[in-house]
Amino acid sequence: MLRYFEKLIDPFAVEDGTPPTGLLAFYRYFLAPVWPYVLALMAAGLAVSLAEVAIYAYVGTLVDMMSRGTPATFFAEHGWHLALMALVVLVVRPLVNAVQTVLSNQTLPPALTARIRWLNHLHVVGQSYSFFQNDFSGRIVTKIVQTGSSLTQSMTQVIDALWVISVFVISAFAIFADVGIVMAVPLVLWVAALVTLALTFVPRVRKRAAAASEARSLLTGKLADIYGNIQTVKLFARDGRERDTARSAIAEQTGRLLDQNRLLTRLSLLLQLANAFLIGATGAASVWLWTRGAISPGETAVALGLVMRLSVMSGRVMMTLTGLFDNVGTVEDGMRTIARPHGLADRPDAADLVVSKGEIVFEDVRFSYGGGTPVLRGVDLVVKPGERIGLVGRSGAGKTTMVSLLLRLYDLESGAIRIDGQDIASVTQGSLRAAIGVVTQDTALLNRSIRDNIRYGRPDADDDAVRQAAARASADGFIAHLSDPRGRKGYDAHVGERGVKLSGGQRQRIAIARVLLKDAPILVLDEATSALDSEIEAVIQEQLEGLMAGKTVIAIAHRLSTIAAMDRLVVMDEGRIVETGTHRELLERQGLYAQLWARQSGGFLGDRAAHEIAAE
Template sequence: MLRYFEHLIDPFIAEEDDPPTGLIAFYRHFLQPVWPFVAALMAAGLLVSLAEVAIYSYVGRLVDMMSKGQPAGFFAEHGWQLAGMALVVIVLRPLVNAIQTILSNQTLPPALTARVRWLNHLHVIGQSYSFFQNDFSGRIVTKIVQTGSALTQSITQVIDALWVISVFVVSALFIFADVSLVMAVPLVIWVAVLASLAAYFVPRVRKRAAAASEARSLLTGKLADIYGNIQTVKLFARDGREEETARTAIADQTNRLLDQNRLLTTLSILLQFSNALLIGATGAASVYLWTHGGMSAGETAVALGLVMRLTVMSGRVMMTLTGLFDNVGTVEDGMRTIARPHGLIDQPDAAELVVTKGEIAFDHVGFAYGGKTPVLRGVDLTIRPGERIGLVGRSGAGKTTLVSLLLRLYDVEAGAIRIDGQDISTVTQGSLRAAIGVVTQDTALLNRSIRDNIRYGRPDADDAAVIAAARQASADGFIAGLADPRGRTGYDAHTGERGVKLSGGQRQRIAIARVLLKDAPILVLDEATSALDSEIEAVIQEKLETLMEGKTVIAIAHRLSTIAAMDRLVVMDDGRVVETGTHAELLAAQGLYAALWARQSGGFLGDRAPHEIAAE
């Protein structure tokens, strides 16, 4: 039965609209499709509160009936009233409590939390590459996870506080006023004090909660950064330094939490004093009225019972309110990160890229990463269909930036890039990247099986195609011997986070297998064999020849011998193309390429000019 209620809401229905940046609009964005269940939970909460008040009323009536009646004829005289009370207490109250519990535990909060996290993930995963470069991945994850639970909890807290305050306080006021206005005075004063405390403390808790949430996210991000780079920490013996980094982050988060708790502690103390005064004043008024015949014993029992219940619930109400604004503060904090508009988007009428030949044209491309210092300065370069070029230049010359712009990880700031005459800024990012296979210098793998990592290149590939790609990349030999701590072996073995359980050469061969399986018409090799030893590199180079057959290829390599046989070499310096030609032509020109070649083939030669190197 419970499974039925668990599947009433599908949390994984995608939304076309992005999360808005306004707080109310942000809540409405996620709640609009599930409002019937929110209304049902509110109705159940109302019925539960009314049933609770009814029980206190029944206690008073029962005391009065017993004090005025005779035991012998009690059931005959009050049987129907007792049956009605029993129906409410034994049947209706447990039933509405059960409905509220099911809606609270099985239906709304779990699905709503999952929905918020899912939609926020969809939005964040669509952010530009630079979005992730400018933040801690652990911090972003924390924002997504915290915001989902905080938004859901704040909704349930609103419902709890709404009925507790309205039903119990209003019912008590009517009951007390019906007996005597004297009885209502302490309650009215108490409600006014409670409202004043809430007005003062709750907004301040909200602000400090947002600060505590940000500190918590930064702590998570810093710890994830340390653990994600643990090899560097160990190699440089910086355990102690990172202890200080973690200590500072933990201390900051703790201090933020203490700032928030100071308010909560002060509020709790003041609340206890106001509750004590309410109990004392109500008790004194009840006894006075009873001794003067203005109140029955049953009414006294109801009054004291309701007051005791209110004082107990007042702490819950205030904690609910502060918890509500704590969660609202967390949502606001998360919203500032999550709901940012996408920095790099497809045009509304973006078409799918169609690669017919594979020609790539860089037309006066300029780029500065949004800064003032250009990284690329008016690059003009046309790569013919099926041509294999090597990009050469010193570090920082702009080679990888040029490739990043081709993949549209960033938008060009001047000029245009075209593939078969189609401006890549006018086509969908998905179709563009589907047409380009990439093997980068820094190869990171997902913490999944070897099979899943290779199949990432073509998700619909069968096992035979995966194994064939691994064999073609000379990876099948070491894959057969892999085993992980859970006993999975071979293609089922998991790689560890970012592939840390594999050597650099093994990771790169898995990446090459992945691109082989993808079989895209354009191929980018960014230091594709940099992590391989000479023997394996020779094998891979032979396989890459097969991979490059019929494709347009851009290869970046600092080790010039790996790209010397390309159809054409393009030499970059200071963001410009300064030389183009074959290996032999560039050596004969005695320019920058000749200098770089001589340094690699004849040792480091300092800053001697190319003609001096060539003369040797």
């Protein structure tokens, strides 16, 4: 039965969407699809409150019946009253409580939390590359995870506490007013005090809760940054420096929390005074009315019982408000990061890229990061179908930026990049990147199995294809000897966060195997063999020769000997193309390339190319 209730809401029913930036709109965006279950939870809370008020009211009736009746005739005279209340106590109240519990624990919060996290993840993962460059990954993750749980908790807190006590207060007011208007005065004044306290403290606490949430997210981000770069911390013996960084972040978060708690403590003290007034005033009014014969002892018991219950519930409300303020602040803080519009999005009419030949054209491409110093200054370049070119130049010349723009990790400031005549800005990002295989110098792997990391290049590949790609990348030898702390071996072994359990050369070979498996028509090699030793590099170069056959290739390497045998070399300097030609032609010109070459020596890409150039 519980599984039935757990499956009423599918958290993954929606596959896209853009969360709005307003707080109320943000709540409405996530709650609107599940409103029937929200109403059901409110209805269950209403039934629970009414059943509890009915029991309190009957206590007064029971006291009066017992004071006026005799034991011998009591059951005969009041048996049906007792049976009716027994039905409420033994059947109705447990039943509505059960419904409320099931809706609270099995149906709404778990699925709603998952849905919020899913939709927020889908939106955030679609952000531009620069979005992630400008923030801590740990901080982003914290906001996605916490926003889901905080939004759900704040909704259930409103229903479970504020809604329930509101129903209880209204019911109590009706009972008090029926007894005598004097009895209702203390309750009205108490409610007015609570509303005043809420209006006074809520805005201030909400701001401080948001600040505390931001400090908590920043603390998480800084700690994740330290742990993620622990090797650098250890190698430079900066444990003490990072201890100070962590201490500062923890102190900041603690200070923000104390600021928030000061307001909450004041609110709690004032609430206790209001409760004392409610109990004292109601008790005094009850006794005064009883002495005048206006109310019975049973009605006095009901009044005192209800205000005692309200006093206890106000403590629960206080705890709920504390959590509610904190959760709303967390949601508001997370919303500012999560609900940002995508900085780089597909056009509404974007079509899938179709690569028929593999021609790449850069037309007057200009670009700078964040409007700073120009990195590319009017680049014009045509890469013919199946041509293999090497990008050469000093660090900062714009080589990697050219590749990043080709992959549309950033949008151009002006100009255009076309593949087979199609402007990459008018095609879907997914189809563009699916058509380009990339091997970079800094290879990061997912903390999954070796098999999953290689299969990332082609998810539908079978195990034989994965093993063949690993063999071609000369990775099968070390893979056979891998194991992880959980006893998984070989292709099932997990590689750790960002692949830290593997050496740089091993990670590079896995990355090459992944691209070999992908077999895209366009290939980008950005220092693809820089992490390999000479022996393994020679083997990999042979495989790259086969991989490059029939593909359009753009290769970047600071070690010029690895790309000197390309069909054409493009020399860049300060964001411009200053030379183009073959290795031999560029040497004869005695320009920038010849200067760079004179400082270097080494082997060539592929045996065939090595022999050709050595013959020079």
